[in-house]
Amino acid sequence: MSEQANMATIQLNGDKQNFIIDKKDFKTGSRGYYGTGKMVAGGKKYQISIQVVEIGSKPKEEQKK
Secondary structure: OOOOHHHEEEEEEEEEEEEOEEEEEEOOOEEEEEEEEEEEEOOEEEEEEEEEEEEOOOOOOOOOO
């Protein structure tokens, strides 16, 4: 995977910051990426959580007979 594929850019009040997001298998069975961090925008501090979920990645439940 290229470095750009696991990077998210957040723009808040015109201030930009890059965050590295790591591959994650969620408890629901879905696959995607997740990252956290802190940034300063407009002189204020913010905590950032990024969740990227691949649509359709959750395994389908087998139908009961």
